[in-house]
Amino acid sequence: MSAVPPDHQPDRDTGPKPDQDTGRRLDRDSGRGLAHELVERLKARILAGEIQPGQKLPTESSLIQEFGVSRTVVREAVSRLQAAGLVETFQGRGSFVLALPASTAFSVEASGIRTHRDVLDMIDFRIGVESEAAGLAAERRTDLQLKAIERALIDLGRTGEQPGNAVEADYAFHLKIALASGNRFYSDLLASLGPMMIMLPRTRLPHVYTVSDATHFTRVTLEHENIYRAVADRDAAAARAAMRLHLSNSRARLQAP
Secondary structure, three states: OOOOOOOOOOOOOOOOOOOOOHHHOOOOOOOOOHHHHHHHHHHHHHHOOOOOOOOEOOOHHHHHHHHOOOHHHHHHHHHHHHHOOOEEEEOOOEEEEOOOOOOOOOOOOHHHOOOHHHHHHHHHHHHHHHHHHHHHHHHHOOHHHHHHHHHHHHHHHHOOOOHHHHHHHHHHHHHHHHHHOOOHHHHHHHHHHOOHHHHHHHHOOOHHHOOOOHHHHHHHHHHHHHHHHHHHOOOHHHHHHHHHHHHHHHHHHHOOO
8 A cells, every 4th residue: 555645835724715615614613623524425425335445535726626625634634644544644645445444443432441450451452452553653654653653642731730621631642643653443443442441540540650640740741651652653663662661660550659
């Protein structure tokens, strides 16, 4: 599969042109970003059969004209469709819709994580999965994906003042790393696990390891920063090591007396 090259031009919204159908405009106030909104529009067409398997997606130029967005937004949306396994891009030919895969959803019910041993086993599982996802993210991430990871890191840092948001912020960071891996199975897996993969271990931590403890919060934030820096530097080995260290430390904290 050919990678979609990142566009280094600033992501400027050119605004609607007078001769365009403004009914097709993307929602700029959703808070989810234009690339996300464009992905949802194109995904809906694919799932509805408006664009059949084997058919070519509209060209970059036509999508820019139809939705009034920049080339950066279009390329990011196509990249996300690739990661979701909905399209495949061929250099010089364009992007083509793939046959929809059969549902093979993986899920772990929170009710199935009953014991301390279960929680430790889940951390072991995450070490194997997320360490490799971080390495791939360092190799494959786009500039926009890196910005998304950075925003998640900033949100996590702010939870020192709002501990109630810590679980969601922590989970969002790990999910953004998985999305940046460019492999939909990593992001699908973490999406199926949901925030409970963060929440359940925390319910079993001593008070000294909660986000309300300043020393612990600083240590955990630094672990996440190390992961981000390795991904930003495109250092796959360092990203794998940083993620493994973070999750291994989480496991060690769960075994603390």
